[in-house]
Amino acid sequence: MNFIQALNTIWEKNNSLVCVGLDPDLRKIPQHLQDAEYPLFEFNRAIIDKTADLVCAYKPQIAYYAGAGLERDLELTIEHIHTAHPGVPVILDAKRGDIGSTAEMYVMEAFERYKADAVTVNPYMGTDTLEPFLKRDDKGVVILCRTSNPGAIDFQDLDVGGQTLYQTVAHKAHTDWNRNGNVMLVVGATYPEELGQIRAMTGDMPFLVPGIGAQGGDVENAVRNGKDSRGTGMVINSSRGIIYASNGEDFADAARAATLSLRNEINTHR
Amino acid sequence: MNFIQALNTIWEKNNSLVCVGLDPDLRKIPQHLQDAEYPLFEFNRAIIDKTADLVCAYKPQIAYYAGAGLERDLELTIEHIHTAHPGVPVILDAKRGDIGSTAEMYVMEAFERYKADAVTVNPYMGTDTLEPFLKRDDKGVVILCRTSNPGAIDFQDLDVGGQTLYQTVAHKAHTDWNRNGNVMLVVGATYPEELGQIRAMTGDMPFLVPGIGAQGGDVENAVRNGKDSRGTGMVINSSRGIIYASNGEDFADAARAATLSLRNEINTHR
Numbered sequence: 392m393n394f395i396q397a398l399n400t401i402w403e404k405n406n407s408l409v410c411v412g413l414d415p416d417l418r419k420i421p422q423h424l425q426d427a428e429y430p431l432f433e434f435n436r437a438i439i440d441k442t443a444d445l446v447c448a449y450k451p452q453i454a455y456y457a458g459a460g461l462e463r464d465l466e467l468t469i470e471h472i473h474t475a476h477p478g479v480p481v482i483l484d485a486k487r488g489d490i491g492s493t494a495e496m497y498v499m500e501a502f503e504r505y506k507a508d509a510v511t512v513n514p515y516m517g518t519d520t521l522e523p524f525l526k527r528d529d530k531g532v533v534i535l536c537r538t539s540n541p542g543a544i545d546f547q548d549l550d551v552g553g554q555t556l557y558q559t560v561a562h563k564a565h566t567d568w569n570r571n572g573n574v575m576l577v578v579g580a581t582y583p584e585e586l587g588q589i590r591a592m593t594g595d596m597p598f599l600v601p602g603i604g605a606q607g608g609d610v611e612n613a614v615r616n617g618k619d620s621r622g623t624g625m626v627i628n629s630s631r632g633i634i635y636a637s638n639g640e641d642f643a644d645a646a647r648a649a650t651l652s653l654r655n656e657i658n659t660h661r
Numbered sequence: 662m663n664f665i666q667a668l669n670t671i672w673e674k675n676n677s678l679v680c681v682g683l684d685p686d687l688r689k690i691p692q693h694l695q696d697a698e699y700p701l702f703e704f705n706r707a708i709i710d711k712t713a714d715l716v717c718a719y720k721p722q723i724a725y726y727a728g729a730g731l732e733r734d735l736e737l738t739i740e741h742i743h744t745a746h747p748g749v750p751v752i753l754d755a756k757r758g759d760i761g762s763t764a765e766m767y768v769m770e771a772f773e774r775y776k777a778d779a780v781t782v783n784p785y786m787g788t789d790t791l792e793p794f795l796k797r798d799d800k801g802v803v804i805l806c807r808t809s810n811p812g813a814i815d816f817q818d819l820d821v822g823g824q825t826l827y828q829t830v831a832h833k834a835h836t837d838w839n840r841n842g843n844v845m846l847v848v849g850a851t852y853p854e855e856l857g858q859i860r861a862m863t864g865d866m867p868f869l870v871p872g873i874g875a876q877g878g879d880v881e882n883a884v885r886n887g888k889d890s891r892g893t894g895m896v897i898n899s900s901r902g903i904i905y906a907s908n909g910e911d912f913a914d915a916a917r918a919a920t921l922s923l924r925n926e927i928n929t930h931r
Contacts, residue, residue, distance in 0.1 A: 452763055452766075454763045454764075454767045454770065455766050457727075457766070457774070458767065458769035458770045458773075458774065459769070460732070462732060486758055486759055487756070488756055488783060489724060490810045490871075490876075491810070493724045493725075496725050496728035496729075497724045497727075497728065499728035499729070500724065500728040504729075513758060513783050513786075514815075515784070515785040515816060516805070516808050516813065517808075517810065517811070517812020517816060517817070518815050519810055519811050520810060520812055521812075535785060535786070538760070538785075538787075540760045540761070540787065540789055540790060541787070541789050542787020542789035542790055542791075544787065545787035545788050545833075546784065546787060546826065546829070547786075547787070549821040549826065549829070550822060551826070552819070552820060556816065556821070556826070559819070560816070563815075
């Protein structure tokens with residue numbers, strides 16, 4: 392079963408488009424976990440075990456582990472998802488992008504070392520830098536298209552001859568890069584009109600959708616514009632709104648409540 | 662002394678524009694080092710100690726360490742450069758780029774954890790994603806502009822209204838992003854004409870120039886087109902041509918000979 396098939400299965404099984412972003416900051420996790428041997432892993436594990444029946448994916452952001460020198464916590468987190476909750480895919484958010492020989496090492500990082508099911512990549516350097524990822528037909532390749540941040544307009548919205556740069560990326564993803572049926576696009580919830588445009592260009596290609604919650608994206612508009620022909624096609628990420636729903640010892644229960652609430656809100660609009 | 666001042670100093674002191682790319686692959690380093698506790702560090706240290714008087718910088722590519730789970734080797738490598746060869750700057754090649762809160766973690770990764778002097782970043786997501794790096798006026802921010810790989814043409818060369826995307830990046834780097842005097846651009850040696858264009862747009866802004874050697878870039882054309890008004894302004898990277906100059910026990914001596922030869926070839930054309 393490849394990554395997109397796994398997504399299709401879990402969308403249905405858990406009736407959920409919610410992805411929990413596992414971006415734990417050592418300075419923000421509850422006090423009682425900060426002295427654990429693997430504090431970020433302990434924090435993640437508690438949240439994972441309370442939410443795994445409500446999500447379609449987990450998305451750890453590698454910067455939070457690498458910045459703190461806690462790679463082992465990331466390894467343990469992904470291993471725990473695979474063993475305790477098989478069938479829930481893991482998207483490693485790393486936004487890698489480099490020349491071929493280096494890209495091969497990033498492929499190793501994402502898929503051999505961390506055993507992620509998919510990884511986010513940056514298209515700026517062009518097709519040859521994506522190839523080492525694209526050829527992995529067992530894995531998902533999640534390509535930045537129209538991101539959720541204010542600066543997305545600086546380059547992604549530039550007109551490159553009748554269409555924007557992000558539309559050109561979407562077009563290439565749909566027509567050139569998806570020969571193995573393993574491509575997704577990052578499209579921010581903060582720009583629902585662009586979500587609709589990209590949906591119209593890409594059939595049922597799945598989108599990873601950041602930007603709801605702390606970043607201000609509206610769930611209803613995002614879902615209405617981003618869903619595919621079957622009412623799925625979206626992996627809607629929430630990080631801070633879920634993992635920091637409480638900063639006390641009840642953080643995992645609060646994360647479950649926040650995940651359930653988001654799942655239900657999304658499902659109202661599918 | 663900030664990063665650009667450090668570069669100016671070492672360009673003069675070592676009379677060199679050569680940067681050695683420390684991209685060691687565990688499968689390619691000499692047999693006798695493969696069982697060391699820190700094999701990539703031992704490999705790097707031998708090369709560093711033989712070349713530090715001939716270079717203007719070292720550029721470890723983080724993917725080679727992260728792919729193998731050998732972050733400690735990278736920490737030790739950079740620490741060794743700082744202690745044994747103070748004044749030789751370290752550019753961490755990581756090509757990071759993400760929203761502000763995540764970018765802050767990547768700043769921690771590059772500058773607090775690894776203690777690099779500069780880091781490479783990807784501009785696709787826009788100005789706000791670069792800000793956490795740009796505000797570090799003590800460090801260098803090396804922004805992808807026109808890269809050395811074949812796929813660079815896919816997006817970087819698109820016309821965005823009278824100029825290419827990479828020219829737009831160069832223009833923003835020169836006019837908006839360099840308020841702290843800490844910006845460099847990545848411009849590949851494989852496209853000497855573009856090097857000349859970008860030099861004409863950016864005054865004496867330093868360039869990190871990959872692409873000579875294994876990637877096929879011509880030294881003479883790169884130097885003639887890329888040098889600044891003082892005959893410096895370039896950090897010309899060679900990785901495989903230097904670190905794998907020999908695969909035997911003489912690898913460090915061979916690396917020195919290759920570095921010296923490249924330095925002299927470059928200096929002929931300055």
